[in-house]
Amino acid sequence: MNQLIVAFITGLTTGGLSCLAVQGGLLASSLEQQLEQQLDLQIEQELAARRAHRSGKRQSRSRVLAHPRLAVPIVLFLVAKLTAYTLLGFLLGALGSVLQLNTITRAILLIAVGIFMLGNALRMFNVHPIFRYFAIEPPKFITRYIRRKAKNGESFFAPLFLGALTVFIPCGVTQAMMAVAIGTGSALQGAALMFAFVLGTSPVFFVVAYLTMQLGARLEKWFMRFVAVAILVLGLFSVNSGLTLMGSPLSVTNMIQSAKAAQPELASAPIPQSDGVTLYLSAGNSGYSPRVLHARADTPTTLNVVTNRTYSCSRAFVVPALGVEKLLPESGMVTISIPAQSPGTVMPFTCSMGMYTGEIIFDQ
Amino acid sequence: MVKKIFRVRDMHCPNCTMRVEGIEDDLPGVKQVSASYQKGQMVVEFDETKIGETEIIAAVKKAGYTAEAA
Numbered sequence: 001m002n003q004l005i006v007a008f009i010t011g012l013t014t015g016g017l018s019c020l021a022v023q024g025g026l027l028a029s030s031l032e033q034q035l036e037q038q039l040d041l042q043i044e045q046e047l048a049a050r051r052a053h054r055s056g057k058r059q060s061r062s063r064v065l066a067h068p069r070l071a072v073p074i075v076l077f078l079v080a081k082l083t084a085y086t087l088l089g090f091l092l093g094a095l096g097s098v099l100q101l102n103t104i105t106r107a108i109l110l111i112a113v114g115i116f117m118l119g120n121a122l123r124m125f126n127v128h129p130i131f132r133y134f135a136i137e138p139p140k141f142i143t144r145y146i147r148r149k150a151k152n153g154e155s156f157f158a159p160l161f162l163g164a165l166t167v168f169i170p171c172g173v174t175q176a177m178m179a180v181a182i183g184t185g186s187a188l189q190g191a192a193l194m195f196a197f198v199l200g201t202s203p204v205f206f207v208v209a210y211l212t213m214q215l216g217a218r219l220e221k222w223f224m225r226f227v228a229v230a231i232l233v234l235g236l237f238s239v240n241s242g243l244t245l246m247g248s249p250l251s252v253t254n255m256i257q258s259a260k261a262a263q264p265e266l267a268s269a270p271i272p273q274s275d276g277v278t279l280y281l282s283a284g285n286s287g288y289s290p291r292v293l294h295a296r297a298d299t300p301t302t303l304n305v306v307t308n309r310t311y312s313c314s315r316a317f318v319v320p321a322l323g324v325e326k327l328l329p330e331s332g333m334v335t336i337s338i339p340a341q342s343p344g345t346v347m348p349f350t351c352s353m354g355m356y357t358g359e360i361i362f363d364q
Numbered sequence: 365m366v367k368k369i370f371r372v373r374d375m376h377c378p379n380c381t382m383r384v385e386g387i388e389d390d391l392p393g394v395k396q397v398s399a400s401y402q403k404g405q406m407v408v409e410f411d412e413t414k415i416g417e418t419e420i421i422a423a424v425k426k427a428g429y430t431a432e433a434a
Contacts, residue, residue, distance in 0.1 A: 132402045137378040140385075140398065147382055147389070 004196040006311055007177060011200020014234075015174065073159040074209045078202045080163025085174075085198040086191050088167050092181040093190020106179055107320075110242030110354065117235030124228035174198075176353055183327065241354030246320055251354075271306050279303045279360065281349075283314040283328055287356035288349070297343035297362040303336040316352035325352065365395060367409045368417065369434040372424065375401045380429065387423040391415055405434060 119134030142165075177197045181190035243251035271280040276296040282289045283305050295301045305317055307328045315328040319336065328334050338360075341347065345362040372384055381399035384406055388397040393414030399406035408420055417433055424431035 129404065132404070135378045135401060137381065137401060143382045143385065147386055 003180075004192055006313075007180075007193050007197040008200040010177065011197040012203065013200075015177070015197060016201040016204025071206075071210060074206055077159035077163035077209075078205055080160045081166050081205075082195065082198050082202065084164040084167040086195040088178070089181045089194025090187045090191035092178055092194070093184050094187035096182045096185035096190065104246065104320075106176075106352065107242045107245035107354075110176075110238050110245060112242075114235045114238030114240075114242060117231050117238060121228045121232035121235060124225075124231070174201075179352075244348070244350050244354035244357055245318065245352070271304075276363075277301055281305045281358070283307050283310055283317060285310055285312040285314070287314055288358040291358040293358070293360045295338070295341070295360050295362050297345065297364050298340050300340050301338040301360075303338055303360070304333050305336065306333045307331055312356075313351045313353045314356045317349065318352050319347065319349045321347050365409060366412055367407055370406050370408060370417075370420070370424070370431040371404060371434050372399060372406050372429050372431050373404050374429050375399070375404065377401065381406075383427050384424060384429055384431075387420070387427060391419065391423055394420065406431065 116134060119131050122128070123131035123134050174197070177194065181193050184190045184193060240252050271282045274280050274293060274295075276294065277299055279293050279295055279301060281293060281303060284307075293303075303319075305326070305328055307315060308331050310328065310330055315330070317326045317328050317334070318324065319338075322336070322338065324336055326334050326336065338347075341362040343362060343364040347360040347362070348357060349359065350357045375381060375384065378401045381401050384399040385397045388394045391410075393411045395409040395411070397406055397408050406424075410420065421431045421433075
């Protein structure tokens, strides 16, 4: 249950924005077309009514824009998206035991998604036409099919179809959540997880899509710039997470690790004192404590990772150098054996999202 | 039937191609329109005896974009 709540909150916060960045282009422009058609119809109807009644009083455009019917295609899009992702979660959960993503695969995935997001942000800023190749063009037969259906009066078909189609262009956070769905190893749990996550992203999608239509083209331009900046930041974050997950010293997180080490440690559950051979690490809701552990070189070491009512992603504990990947219990202790390391070895550890990090330094 | 390339530089996302290609449903004499956001152009296959470039450019303008013969 806790996992579902975390998935919902992740969707509501980072997931919503990140998904909007990747799927926004497809969604916004398609919905815009739908909404513009409705808008034109409404304006025509209103003008006709005005002429007929000769009211003479000019009604504002914003009043037309605020018509509740504008919300219908957005809701249809989101319902289709929710259904498609729930089905995907079901399949991923069922295939969980077969399609296990290892740390390196996930790291490469995060870096690739980050580069994709950076390319899209630069495209939105119109930096160079080359960045247009970062945009995914739906196949012609699909766009032609949708267009014909929409023109034949099946105006609700396009948002439904496109909503389901977003399953093929998941954003970075969604992909991470898909990895978690695989990790559940259960079709029902996978479906419930993806349902909770996508449900969480829905309010952001709805508000942004609805407001974009309300704001009009001029403000939309500014809004898209804001979205481009958000994608740029998220893209950098994703690349950094991938590098951290690989244990690369080039990641920003690892570079500032030493500076962080000087700061006071996080408040966490009391853990026994490490003695250089047996190490204790607390995995709390806000990260790992202590961030730097000192171990004796040339001696096999035991690392005990302690959790105490921990619900954050710090529970997905990864030591890239050892290929260790453990899902820690909400409360309890997991022991990891580390073979003897040469003096001066710095062994980073991280959560599976690359958000929380720390390191073990092997001294003489 | 001829195929001609038109530059459409102001498409700002992949779905703009859907709107540009929509002119094929409205113009008799146009067999097929294939627009590319990446290349910033569209390829129009049309019957020169029924329709000219000017009408095609006008239809694209009506859809909200600017086309010019390449």
